[in-house]
Amino acid sequence: MNVMGEEFETDFWKEVDDRATWDMIVPGELRETRPVTLTKKIIQDFARKVGEDNPLYFDEEYALSTPYKGIVAPPSIHILLMFACTTSKDWMRSPGTINAGQNWYYHVPIRPGDTIEMRGSALDKFIKKDRLFAVHENLFTNQNGQIVCSGRGQTIRPI
Template sequence: MAIDQSLIGKKTEIYQYEVEKGHIRRFVEAVGDDSPLYVDEDFAVETAFNGLIAPPTFATTLTMGKESPFDGIEGFEMRRVLHGEQEYEFHRPIRPGAQYWVQSEITNVFDRKGNSGAMTFIVVETRANDIDKQPVVTCKSTIVYRQSL
């Protein structure tokens, strides 16, 4: 399947995401991060953050199990997808108990030749805003779509 720049601008619907303490706890256990800043309220309240926050890579969970901008693209095969790059821009910490409005958008599509053949790079930007529409985090993910397996 050829993927072209006509996908640029394709967005998911905006959805609400509530951050739960238990979700943060399970996440830090899974990644092996033992910082008390994420799970110990007594410790966290004494820091510059003045309370619990989520670890930076927790932002990746904002899209798990949600609509993808690739949904509905005829012929798009997830088995051809490789994770290429991930970056985060934090406007403020992600906090337990907070509710965010989240939306993903395809912001760039470009082709490259590699040793294994043609590849298409697709950049997806996910933005999470608080209930007052103020930015919390912007995640940029670059995936590599292999034209041949």
């Protein structure tokens, strides 16, 4: 189990030459992933960095008074998890990747102490107007097997 922190690499150029390229993406093949445990500090650091100031993410007393019954993570934390749950060799981490659209569905809130696992794969890849596209799908579950977030997106891959 990986608790995010110092072992989560934030230098996305590190090991760039080891990344899977567009030619190596195999539709239907599961991406290599690892579980990540989120702490209150990680959730709150993320919220601050993306400009979230909702007391649901910071104030335990307030959060307990809501239907959520405690601190939760901002829904957009799935973006951080997409990188934290994958290895440095993952094709999604390639510098120069452009987000070409996405749809996300949120099911169960993520809470401090949750261990999140990601199941992800490319569904398709194609070339359009000399650009390399990958269509991907990701499913995030917590330690209880509950789906916390699911989504599908397209990226334009670097040449």
